[in-house]
Amino acid sequence: MKKVRIGMIGAGVHATNMLYPCFEHLQEQIETVAVCDLQEERAKANAKHFGFDKVYTDYAQMIEKEKLAGVIICLNAKSHPPVVLDCLERGVDVLVEKPISITVEEARKIEEAAQKYNRVVMVEHQKRCSKAYLKAMDFVKSDDFGDVVMIETKMHGRPYETLFNLFVEWHIHNIDLVLAFGGDVKTVKALQKSLAPNRAAMAILLQFESGAVATLNWGTEGGFGRFSERFEVVGSNWRGVIVENARDVTFYDHNRTDYYSHNTVKVWKHDWWPMHENFTHALDGYVGIIQRFAESIVSREQGAPSATDERKALEVIHEILKQLNIPVDWRYVSSAF
Structure with missing residues (x-):
């Protein structure tokens, strides 16, 4: 399989601990091109530590200048939909951290956009892999x-x-x-x-x-x-x-x-016992989901879980919330625990 050019959008705690360590195990499949984060120093640190060539604070510029095949987005549930939709419009495939959105309606918009632009959209549910x-x-x-x-x-x-x-x-x-x-x-x-x-x-x-x-x-x-x-x-x-x-x-x-x-x-x-705690997480499905994303970019076959899969999951979740009278009240969750 030829290498695919990948950019990262987000360099927070979860992405740094769970996703970036995966690329050491994917060198034959993925070319690590650029890191984008609103905090430039954080982006520079991850680029240096995990082997990315370029640093950006504007993901649109990154996509335009670097001719990326795909991006991996790890921000937060509220921020995902507009960024995912914009990336699809700009012609790149997307792997987005779960959840893809906090509403069924936003998930459906992403599902429809993926079909409209004929792009791969996968959701980072690493347990599947x-x-x-x-x-x-x-x-x-x-x-x-x-x-x-x-x-x-x-x-x-x-x-x-x-x-x-x-x-x-x-x-x-x-x-x-x-x-x-x-x-x-x-x-x-x-x-x-x-x-x-x-x-x-x-x-x-x-x-x-x-x-x-x-x-x-x-x-x-x-x-x-x-x-x-x-x-x-x-x-x-x-x-x-x-x-x-x-x-x-x-x-x-x-x-x-x-x-x-x-x-x-x-x-x-x-049968493995990694010495570094990040590798424990990386090898426990994270490497597999990123590899599946790279394979989908090359084959043009939609990998799972897709935007459609996530929309169906959110439909079930919102039905449970409705039956239990639980308010749809999302607040920012730090991944630093």
């Missing part, structure tokens, strides 16, 4: 798995500035995965135990267009950490797969013809 979830997806797509009939997930969190922030900054990871494995959603039913204006425990029931069902346990309690995430997919052929904390994968196969003597369980774990 982590080794654990890729292995789980391969297992689910195998002929022996059968149809997906049930998904059970949990995703604990911490109190954000608002519950809406919690949904679009954190739990949107979970709904993106649920839609990737289950397909389009037909019905949503949500319940909650409210603890404070920005604290709650939630149980959500989904039914997909296929008829399969899903249960989601979300909330601010439990906290991030070792046991914060669990994702299980059950198939119609007595097979299932469990992903614990986006790391450990358990595949099980209960042979329906001889249940007691043919129960098979296999466990997969990462």
Whole structure:
């Protein structure tokens, strides 16, 4: 694959810790051309540390002068839509940090613009490209798995500035995965135990267009950490797969013809242990999503998750918010924690 010319828009804490370290692992696919940030010193620091040639404080100038094939945008949820739309109009493909927007309407505008200008738009949900979830997806797509009939997930969190922030900054990871494995959603039913204006425990029931069902346990309690995430997919052929904390994968196969003597369980774990904490994050899906973006630029085939995928995720989130009477109140969230 020929190298694609990439520029970065944003050099904040999240981008610096999670995205920039990825380029060391993508030197054969990506030419790191330029960094743009309103704070020039921050852009200069990232360009120096991560091997970019040029620095800008105006992304429009960067796109015009550097003949970029694509840009990676990592700002904040409120700022993403106008910048994404402008980049599409200027003729470059876009990988944007999640969420693509805070409203369904803005996500739909980006979806329509991508189609209008025939550009690739991908959303940086790195969990889709982590080794654990890729292995789980391969297992689910195998002929022996059968149809997906049930998904059970949990995703604990911490109190954000608002519950809406919690949904679009954190739990949107979970709904993106649920839609990737289950397909389009037909019905949503949500319940909650409210603890404070920005604290709650939630149980959500989904039914997909296929008829399969899903249960989601979300909330601010439990906290991030070792046991914060669990994702299980059950198939119609007595097979299932469990992903614990986006790391450990358990595949099980209960042979329906001889249940007691043919129960098979296999466990997969990462076989790497990076020394630098940034590399831990980079290799846990971030490298994969950027590589998928570069491949989509070259092939001109829309990679997933797309603007359409994100719009559907936001539709489910806003339906849950509506049922639980949670205000659509977004506030800036620092990624410095």
